[in-house]
Amino acid sequence: MLSPAEQAALDAELPHYPARRALCIEALKIVQHHRGWISDEALRDVALALGMTPHEVDSVATFYNLLYRRPVGRHVLHLCDSVSCWVMGCDGICDHFRNRLGISFGETTPDGRFTLLPIPCLGDCDHAPSLMAGNRIHGNLTPEKLDRLLDELD
């Protein structure tokens, strides 16, 4: 079952649509926000709330880059790896992650603090290379800038 807080967040969006299932992404984001990631149980809870089958919900949950079907760290860092960021050296930033935290794309630090994921294009190409942490975008990345950012995130 959805928690009261999750249900309330969902209900706020409901009047905008003629069908409940239109809220599928939003509902998955809500449970992800509250529970950290989307477990099989969370998937079933969303399915029940929207009148969909778990299979239908999973077909949505597995499609998107920002929905996590596996546990992630406290901070998920999405590093853009598409062509403009590649041209401007995102590979070097990747290397720095490996050197400093020992993680590559798809991996989480053993202390559960950071997960590094690739993301195709953040729309910040004039400040490439760029990454997204939470709601914030950090552009013109250098190893030094990345170090400062990592230090700031607890």
Next chain:
Amino acid sequence: MPVQETRLIFKHIDAAGYTNDLDCYLRHGGYEILRKAVQQKPEELCEEVMKSGVRGRGGAGFPCGMKWKFLDRKSGKPIYLICNADESEPGTFKDRQIIHKDPHQLIEGILISCYAIQAKTAFIYIRGEFPEGARILERAIEEARSKNLCGDNILGSGYSVEIFVHRGAGAYICGEETGLIESLEGKRPYPRIKPPFFPAVLGLYQCPTAVNNVETLCHVKHVIDMGGEEYAKIGTPGNSGTRILCVSGHVQKPGYYEFACGDLTLGQLIHDVCGGLRPGRSLKAVIPGGSSAKILRAGERYTGKLKDGSSFDWGLEDIPMDFDSLMAVGSMAGSGGVIVMDDSTDMVEALANINAFYAHESCGQCTPCREGSLWMKKITTRMSHGQARQEDVDLLGNVADQIAGRTICAFGEACSWPTQSFVLKFRDEFLNKARAQAGAASTNGNGAVPLI
């Protein structure tokens, strides 16, 4: 000749003291055009948009007036407007600027467009990577509602309209209009086959739907302000209005710039506007319209005839930055994302990067696209890992040639164009690399490489 920007959409963006709240927008004459518009007949507005010739800024460049004309008005079903704010074509970052810095311009454009096509509900589908943008838009809509610019009986006109923000969660294919519609309905975003599912007839909830890009909807506001004929005087015939160009890659001053269509050449854009290349570097290639657009190589010559019958003979840097000229040289204006590469760029690696993107983002419905994008990626990844075979270069072209035209949506074309153009134009670089790697494999005792 120094080139001047013509700022229509970006008129206020980045101006000192300009903020994204309603008060600031109203101080700059905001919503006056909506006020004017709701006193006219909707058909008259559609007619102005038609006369303006304004073409879609989302990628395909389809005339907006024509798109609206195709809307099925006889069915009696409600008409929807969808603002496509999925901006996910690598190299494109104009819509985000509009949303963050001048959201009310977009809201006004949406409201005018809704009135023109008599839509009662509009959805802004914004990509999941723009959470801040979604928040800004929601606040702007609330502000507009508080001043009766949106909601019931707007400005006492008797016309009511609601705008909702719908957040995606990160998938390139949600930019494709029918994939977007599926996603908006809460389904896996598999694009729909056309015919029969043209959005103008069977769109959102099987109702007639206009899907327009963020920038396009902002242009509509200016078309109604100036009148279609006056607007059409900006730019060149068939390429009316201004165009936002997003420049990234190896230039001194990457960024967004707005010009009258065709007002400047690619060379002027790179050298005069963007401050040229980095010191000591020379130009190697340009992708002129987002990562899907076919690449242009420095030193190429383009000759042929334009639509109006005039002939052209251009080098790379002479190409005017408009829809028709870029199409005439075999590429496209696309989404306006100009990606510049200097001579330090390894073209095999660059294609490997682009192919990885398309292989990841294919929705997987159509075999030629799913398998083709995957095999192109496998081959270029193999090349970038030093394990190429000589025949891989032709194999790449062969795979790419079997995708386009055999798929449900235009992603098929989008994913094959980079490979087709890179391999054609940088054939020597690909062949040399393949030859060197194949040679090394036969002498280092490792033997043939596994074909995965």
